[in-house]
Amino acid sequence: MIATLLTPRFLRNALPALSLTVLLLAIFYLQPRAMSYFGLNLLLNLALPIAFATIAQMCIITVNDLDLGVGAYVGLVAAIGATWLNETPLLGAAALLGCIAVYAALGALIHLRNLPSIVVTLGMSFVWLGLALLVLPTPGGKVPDWIRAIMTLKTPFLPFTIYAAIGVGVIVHFGLMRSSYGVVLRGAGGNPRSVSRAGWSLLRTKVTMFALAGFFGMLSGLSLIGLTTSADANIALRYTLLSIAGVILGGGEFVGGRISPIGAVIGAMTLTLAASFLSFLRLPPDWQIGAQGGILILVLAFRAVINRAEARR
């Protein structure tokens, strides 16, 4: 029993959950009052939008690409959500669908022309930000009541964000890790050549994953404005880097379609907690980003140690 618990494989898979638990326990130790419905809600409130953005980023990473524009995209969705979606819901919904279509088209462009995704999505980040500024030139707007109602839902025992985050992780897990087409999608990142020789269209997998990223990015923006009640074009720019960090923290790897949806959600929660952890330590908030970087480095160091132990066997 203990032997199986200490295998490198198990340790590596348990690492994301372990780091979240340690962080959570440290926070409870420093501030026991955080161990309540209200406390957890305050702590993990903003984890949901970050989790959605992280899942979006994970979809892109699955097919060996990287999205440097997801933060700006979430900002655009937030801007549309707080303006058009509220005033003329049909136009708003059409605009959001259009955004997802653009994402799908990006996937096609990157695949067909064999382009580096970093540069294309970097260019798109300008476009998303520009569009967001056109839709919402100054911070403000009004969030549709139904989004607000969903995000402030009072659920029993644990806050809504926790249920939602777990739900997202599980659904994406079954979609990507357990379904047969999910295997093909991940295989397109792991060994594109053999997937294509087996008769699957690589173009279709890329378009699917980019469209999924657009979809989850949209959920990120909508859930974000449900919490903040107003929008700003620059509201989520830091999500780009946070989402990459979240995927990696959750056990995803950069190449080869090795991902973990549940890990990604846990990674997003860990990053959210890392920021509040400092305030419990009474450290200046200046070090918030630094703490996220530190935890990322720490977890990666642990993983390197585990991998090395495995190689020695």
Added chain:
Amino acid sequence: MTPTLRIAARLLEKPWLWAFAAAFFVWLATIVFTGGQGAAAVLTAALAFGTFSVIVGIGQMYVITLGPGNVDLSIPATMTFAGAASMKIMDTQDSMIFIGLLVALGVGVSVGIFNYALIRLLRIPPIIATLSSSFVFQSAAIAYGRGIKIKPPPVLAEFTTARIVGIPILAIFTVILAVIMAVVLHKTVYGRSVIAIGQNPRAAGFSGISVGFTRFATYVLSATLAGLCGFVLSGFSGGASLNMGAEFLLASIAVVVIGGTSVAGGFANIPGLWGAALFMFLLVTMLNTFGLGAGIRLIMTGLIIISVITLAGGKSTGR
């Protein structure tokens, strides 16, 4: 074929020509619109602001040339930290300028060593390594700078904004820096090793090139140039600010790509950096002159970057 034609034909094969041509046409469109007014002033401003993109662009180009997956995301954090640290240590005293410069460069070297240590010890992709270190150093800059804008020493401020017959002195120095780095890239063992590794790291290793050392030196070079850029930019813009590096993540990658350097690695192009930096600045100036808002301006910038890469990219990398 006459000699002139042959020279013209050879010039057309140079990838950097397109960046300069684009910059020229954008400039032309701007001064046609204004009726010739401010033609020289726009060029001066483009040279001054382009300087900073070129300095960090050189470092980013060396890193990208190392091959797929190599990119330095810590440039903005390094610039901010180096700027804040050097301004604070100089404390507006002219006598401290040299020490301030050493501090800025020292910050750069340390960040570079830290980056490579992460890449090597944790065996993580450079993107993740430079990303995590950028979190740490951005925080360090925030904590160290504490949001106060410290003015640069008067002599440094004067030097970074000085001009000779309309040409910023800083731009002249950066052209010299670019020439030196071009020579290093094409004529030295180190530079050629960078290119060789970008083309095929295994073959480079088999032929006796020290892949590890070359990569180490390249990440240190990139961070050091970012530190230098943070130093001069703080002098130029009247002090270090906490978001001064923000735009340079995009700018450093954009000038490399538009300048004709291969994103797949193994093929670098220094003159293109200048062309691309001038183009990027002149493009924004043109869209401003046309009276377009910030939104349209950003959209156009993004679409142009994507168009350039779509037209230039798509070639097979030979593997």
